Amino acid sequence: MTGAEKAAVLMLYLGPEATARVFEHLEDGDIKKISQSMSKLGHVPRQQITDVIAEFTDITNPETGFFAQGEDFVKKILERALGPQRAELLLQEIRTSGxxxxxxxxxxxxxxxxxxxxxxxxxxxxxxxxxxxxxxxxxxxxxxxxxxxxxxxxxxxxxxxxxxxxxxxxxxxxxxxxxxxxxxxxRFKVGGVEKVVDVFGHLDRSREKKILDKLDTLNPPLAEVIRKHLFTFEDIFKLDDRAIQVVMREVSNDTLTLAMKTSPDDVKQKIFRNISSRAAEMISEDLEVMGPVRLSDVEKAQSEIIKIVRKMEEDGKVVIAGRGSDDVLV
Structure with a gap:
């Protein structure tokens, strides 16, 4: 029997209350494996149950057992029996299957x-x-x-x-x-910028700013990438109309037009509602006749606006709620 199968037999023998208490201390992956084994067990002979309980008793008895570095032992045995190359291939299969x-x-x-x-x-x-x-x-x-x-x-x-x-x-x-x-x-994904952004999402604003300021010194390109992921151009338009109007007064029409090139219609309409009718008409006409542009140019224009918003937030001119903040808008 596999370890998961033995654990399943033991849990079923101990009952649902004990199993629930054990599961509280296990990782989700281990719970999944044991639960799958439980569902597949079917009839378990009495002798098998006895053997599992006896093995559990031996393992949990502090006066019995021994510690062994299993993989090193298996590697030595396989190398002696099969040679180094075949042993390594088999070990890789064993690691993968586990x-x-x-x-x-x-x-x-x-x-x-x-x-x-x-x-x-x-x-x-x-x-x-x-x-x-x-x-x-x-x-x-x-x-x-x-x-x-x-x-x-x-x-x-x-x-x-x-x-x-x-x-x-x-x-x-x-x-x-x-x-x-x-x-x-x-090659497992354990970190990366997305992970950092996720972590930043649970920090308060002051802590986030301190870390980013330090990153500006230690690794400016990384700091810029993180800032770009933390707040997107579309996020700006989740602000209320009054805040958007404050932001739009700081943005040139040329920059705004280029930044809106890839924006969905609802974002464009929200912008048009919060700028003068004359400016809205001009930008709308410019967008209609604008030919193909580099995506990098659009992203650069959007980044400029994002920087303006973040600076205004730091200066207290606009408030962006959420992401670890205790701020409440009223």
Missing amino acids: IGDMTDILSSMDPRTIANFFSQEHPQTIAVVLAKLKPKQTSEIISLLPQDLQAEVVIRIAEVDQVSPEILNEIDEVIRVELTALGGVQ
């Missing part, structure tokens, strides 16, 4: 790494795997796939309804082996 199912593996990996890996796979295979992931991660991976693959994968995800467990297991095993060969399971 991590969890394919969904668990991919959920912790960087989307760009996954997209690069899948770029050589058949669209149907990609669709079956991505359909099992959370929508946010699926969308990130699709956006990073080669352009000609994106629509193909989306079509197949839409068409995927039911897939037999045998096919799923076969696909998971093939992907697992290929990831292992590439060392892909070693």
